[in-house]
Amino acid sequence: MAKKLMHALQYSGYGGGPSGLKHVEVPVPTPNKDEVLLKLEAASLNPFDWKVQKGMLWPLLPRKFPHIPGTDVAGEVVQVGPDVKNFKAGDKVVAIVNPLSGGGLAELTVTKESLTVARPPEVSAATAVGLPVAGLTAHQALFQSAGIKLDGSCQQSNILITAASGGVGHYAVQLAKLGNTHVTATCGSRNIEFIKSLGADEVLDYKTPEGAALKSPSGRKYDAVIHCATGIPWSTFEPNLSASGKVIDITPGIKAVMSFAVGKLTFSKKQLVPLLLAPKAENLDYLIKLVREGKLKTVIDSKYPLTKAEEAWTKSIDGHATGKIIVEA
Ligand SMILES: NC(=O)c1ccc[n+]([C@@H]2O[C@H](COP(=O)([O-])OP(=O)(O)OC[C@H]3O[C@@H](n4cnc5c(N)ncnc54)[C@H](OP(=O)(O)O)[C@@H]3O)[C@@H](O)[C@H]2O)c1
Numbered sequence: 001m002a003k004k005l006m007h008a009l010q011y012s013g014y015g016g017g018p019s020g021l022k023h024v025e026v027p028v029p030t031p032n033k034d035e036v037l038l039k040l041e042a043a044s045l046n047p048f049d050w051k052v053q054k055g056m057l058w059p060l061l062p063r064k065f066p067h068i069p070g071t072d073v074a075g076e077v078v079q080v081g082p083d084v085k086n087f088k089a090g091d092k093v094v095a096i097v098n099p100l101s102g103g104g105l106a107e108l109t110v111t112k113e114s115l116t117v118a119r120p121p122e123v124s125a126a127t128a129v130g131l132p133v134a135g136l137t138a139h140q141a142l143f144q145s146a147g148i149k150l151d152g153s154c155q156q157s158n159i160l161i162t163a164a165s166g167g168v169g170h171y172a173v174q175l176a177k178l179g180n181t182h183v184t185a186t187c188g189s190r191n192i193e194f195i196k197s198l199g200a201d202e203v204l205d206y207k208t209p210e211g212a213a214l215k216s217p218s219g220r221k222y223d224a225v226i227h228c229a230t231g232i233p234w235s236t237f238e239p240n241l242s243a244s245g246k247v248i249d250i251t252p253g254i255k256a257v258m259s260f261a262v263g264k265l266t267f268s269k270k271q272l273v274p275l276l277l278a279p280k281a282e283n284l285d286y287l288i289k290l291v292r293e294g295k296l297k298t299v300i301d302s303k304y305p306l307t308k309a310e311e312a313w314t315k316s317i318d319g320h321a322t323g324k325i326i327v328e329a
Pocket of ligand 1: 191316
């Protein structure tokens with residue numbers, strides 16, 4: 001019997017940006033025993049998506065061509081594999097798709113049960129779907145790498161968040177303020193009031209000399225930097241760090257790693273900590289709960305229908321989103 005077809009966006013080789021993306025009809029995937037098949041309500045884009053297309057993760061990703069991009073999805077379960085215990089058809093969920101297989105920018109997609117969580121009705125699909133990669137990265141950076149307790153139960157620390165207006169940064173500011181922190185943030189001038197409204201204590205315009213130097217206006221030294229921007233050398237961070245301050249670098253470049261390694265020769269306790277997201281459903285569930293309780297919000301930069309997802313792709317490549325870029329089915 002012929003397989004049912006669905007609408008998806010895919011590319012067949014490296015490069016090409018938005019014009020490399022094609023709208024196609026492909027067979028609906030079948031969930032494996034530990035997977036759920038969900039009908040897409042919303043997806044969100046991350047720089048990861050177009051970096052894979054550019055070949056920046058070659059030869060690891062994508063595993064094969066053609067490739068349907070997209071990792072962050074929210075939708076309704078339509079079918080479950082035989083070993084799936086916690087979900088059934090009709091459940092509303094949010095999930096992170098296996099980046100090796102991709103598949104998020106499609107009418108239907110499969111996700112592992114282990115990376116799928118329930119979405120309560122109070123949290124919209126568009127709001128929930130911002131969280132998987134960006135929210136979990138902010139959470140991992142603060143909680144795991146920087147050691148900030150998000151219930152406020154640890155000693156006060158000074159945190160710097162670079163690119164605070166982006167997908168990861170805007171969650172990082174809000175999560176950091178749930179802990180006992182003083183937050184300095186960097187963003188462009190148009191977003192200063194917005195970042196203050198998320199709770200940042202002081203905000204630097206990254207295009208000014210003070211902003212470029214990352215100097216805290218109140219003279220603080222940072223115990224941790226959640227570094228969501230790119231291209232800032234270790235020599236800029238180093239004088240702004242407390243004696244054992246850490247830079248949690250979510251896009252570590254070889255230059256930063258090298259100059260940090262040279263700095264280590266001086267026996268400094270300051271550290272550069274590269275971060276690679278290791279997504280966990282329990283953390284995604286925690287973030288969804290924070291949203292439901294009104295303690296965390298997803299700021300939506302823009303929304304596009306799946307039929308115009310290449311426009312969302314262009315917006316993400318431009319690198320000037322404020323919050324998350326959402327694609328709706
Ligand atoms: N390691 C991991 O597992 C992991 C996970 C998630 C993300 N990442 C990486 O983390 C980076 C950030 O991701 P994202 O989703 O937050 O990106 P994004 O949403 O595309 O970030 C865009 C924002 O960054 C701001 N920005 C750019 N350069 C800046 C600078 N030098 N100083 C201050 N603000 C700056 C822009 O402000 P203006 O418009 O004002 O310029 C814009 O608001 C990406 O490189 C991504 O690939 C890594």
